[in-house]
Amino acid sequence: MAPRVLLVHGAATTAAVWDAVIRLLQEPSEDGFPGLEVLAPQRPSSGDLDREVAFLSEAARGAVVVGVSGGATLGLALASSDVPLAGAVLHEPAVGTLVPGLLDHVVAGYAQGGVTGFGRALYGPGWSPAMAPADPGAVDRDLAMFRAFQPQAPAAGQGNVVVTVGGDSPPTRHEAARVLHERFGVEAHVLPGCRHFVQHDNPAELVAVLRDVVARARG
Numbered sequence: 001m002a003p004r005v006l007l008v009h010g011a012a013t014t015a016a017v018w019d020a021v022i023r024l025l026q027e028p029s030e031d032g033f034p035g036l037e038v039l040a041p042q043r044p045s046s047g048d049l050d051r052e053v054a055f056l057s058e059a060a061r062g063a064v065v066v067g068v069s070g071g072a073t074l075g076l077a078l079a080s081s082d083v084p085l086a087g088a089v090l091h092e093p094a095v096g097t098l099v100p101g102l103l104d105h106v107v108a109g110y111a112q113g114g115v116t117g118f119g120r121a122l123y124g125p126g127w128s129p130a131m132a133p134a135d136p137g138a139v140d141r142d143l144a145m146f147r148a149f150q151p152q153a154p155a156a157g158q159g160n161v162v163v164t165v166g167g168d169s170p171p172t173r174h175e176a177a178r179v180l181h182e183r184f185g186v187e188a189h190v191l192p193g194c195r196h197f198v199q200h201d202n203p204a205e206l207v208a209v210l211r212d213v214v215a216r217a218r219g
Helices: 015-026 047-061 068-081 106-123 137-148 171-184 205-219
Strands: 005-008 062-066 087-091 160-166 189-190
Touching: 005 015, 005 047, 005 068, 015 205, 047 068, 047 137, 062 068, 062 205, 068 087, 068 137, 087 106, 087 205, 106 137, 160 171, 160 205, 189 205
Parallel strands: 005 062, 062 087, 087 160, 160 189
Antiparallel strands: none
């Protein structure tokens, strides 16, 4: 039996950001890959990393965790915790002091334009203010939490942990994926035809990597 998939959204988005990915995952593929059980919870955006991980822990247990942006950062935190995962696919997480300045443009966007400036700086033109959570303080809390995040190596037995980066993303994002691979041994893959907002720009590429991780988890 295939493990379920847990989709974790990032800052300035809600669980609805996963709608296109969910449709792809729930339908059998043309090459016979079965539809998958998918969970996409709405995070509390509490600003407390331990609380966010605890909120996700039960759903993550035995699942393949998929995250983009802040969701990928939380996926790294889950992978380094004692919550057993079947694997993880994490697109462009924060990496703390491993790559200084990675989030500087996002911080500047928030300072200049609030939630709208943040979303446009992070996700690009595909993002709109309608995608942000109703709570205007959620982005502020998430940004502080993700800026303070420091990654650790995945715990033993966590399945295949894969970090992805958009082929069209800036050099700092590629550097972050490289550093995570070299420091912690995670796999690193470049996804063509996208930048940070892969669920919007090219969800099929993300789903292809995810299906490979699911297949390996099945043995």
